[in-house]
Amino acid sequence: MKSDMSKIIISEEDFLKFREYFYRKTGINFETTKRYFVDKRLIERIEATDSGDFRSYFIMMRFQASGAELQLLTNLMTVNETYFLREDYQFDCLVNSILPELVKRKTDNRPIRIWCIPSSSGEEPYTIAMYLMERWPGIHQWDVEILSSDIDTGILNKARIGRYSARSVMHVPAPWLVKYFTRVGDEYQICQDLREAVEFTRVNLAEPTDTRGYRNFDIIFCRNLLIYFDDLSRKTAAEVFFDALIPGGFVCLGHAESMSRISSLYKVRKFPQAIVYQKSLESR
Template sequence: MNANCKLKTEPEITISDDDFERFREFFYRKTGIYFDENKRYFVDRRLIERIKATGHNSFKNYFIFLRFEASGKELQTLINSLTINETYFFREEYQFKCMVNRMLSEIVSRKKPGSTIKIWSVPCSTGEEPYSICIYLLEYWKDIDKWDVEVIASDIDTCALEKARSGVYSERSVQNLPKAILQKYFKNIGNGYYKISEELRSSVEFMKINIVDKIEMKRYREFDIIFCRNLLIYFDDLSRKLAAENLYDALNPGGFICLGHSESMSRISPIFKVRKFPEAIVYQKPLEEDI
């Protein structure tokens, strides 16, 4: 080989401060998620991965492609890459106990026989939460046979939704389940994985919903309980307030919303009533006569 010949190397892709700010504003407008500076390394790394994967050689070219791609496929891929799905069965179980011991008794007292009870899990991630809701209802709510319960689960991560629909979970995901429940609702498929029963998989409707999109959210109404845990912490104050208002509109009067243990609706919006039950603090949409 000629000593004067040099191998061509690909130009190094970097994300400047201005690039990060432009992308952060764009992603915020699309999803309501705002990345603080402490997420900079994580965002830069994922952006560079997608820039290379799509065959672009700079943030500028990739960003133009991202903004104007008609199908929106790359934006969805990037959303999937940048959203964190960390969950397991029976996480923050005290709220499920509150659901079956307190919230549901209030809800059914205002419903006519034969009415539907609607429960929404958002973000549902890979499905552990909505399936946990179903299991808890079947195992611990004495009136489950008297009511038709509809469980809706949503996320903006389409890859997470596909995993949720498949119903296959690792030992880590199911480690908090009592052995009897694991044996009753799951099949050990080997290599440390378990598959949830077909009956449970068919009892949850999974869909992609963006809760900060006011127009999209108008389609979702008359829920009795919403589990929205550990999502609002990723929003800024404006997006949190908008999400709270959209969720408020989605609830029936007297309906409840459960947040993550580090979240407080009282710091976001005054429209909900704080309810302190023995098992948990939850938030309630006031009844019409209380407004």
């Protein structure tokens, strides 16, 4: 029999205990203002697992060998959505800090290579393409390759098609919307030029044979993916990126993710717009 939800109470101590643990495991820190959001999801899982109270649930989750419950809770605690220009301060960082630094030290005419993973339905790589066109003068001097990968072939097909809801494009500046999209009923179709600017590929980051060929990237965007991984998978991903980058290349993670907690391979770079991670120039 399911317990009565109204009888399950998450005390202040429970919340703090959970918050500290969750932060340590995922890097996600909940402010006290998020208390209702956290409590609601905790109670949902306490009920679903018939744990009865927070204490039993917390012990079960913490010591479950498979880590499945923590993963499930992580999924619940994160809002898995994407849209154009999401966390756009990182794109500002790309065009105002990262790319200028990269081209300044460039000694060859090799194209600048950007890898975007996960691709999801394509909003992020297309945003990068638009940002480069609109806010980076260097696009007239340098060739750029944008590669975007995901494990889900269905979502990759959606990305290739490039048809989006009004909600997905709500942050796109009006002039960009006119320039790069065509309204089709209630949806927005991204233009052919941008569709041709991004190559979409299927990749499983945990599979060495999938990632072996991904090398010589200048910049990697991997935002809001590693929070869904366990520690070992995060470390594996960090090492894949390290091998995929040129010396001096950059990794951009999501706002709640920190490479410092995953791997010591990277240097932290604090740019005015964002914190990113760099493979040192001396690395090979």
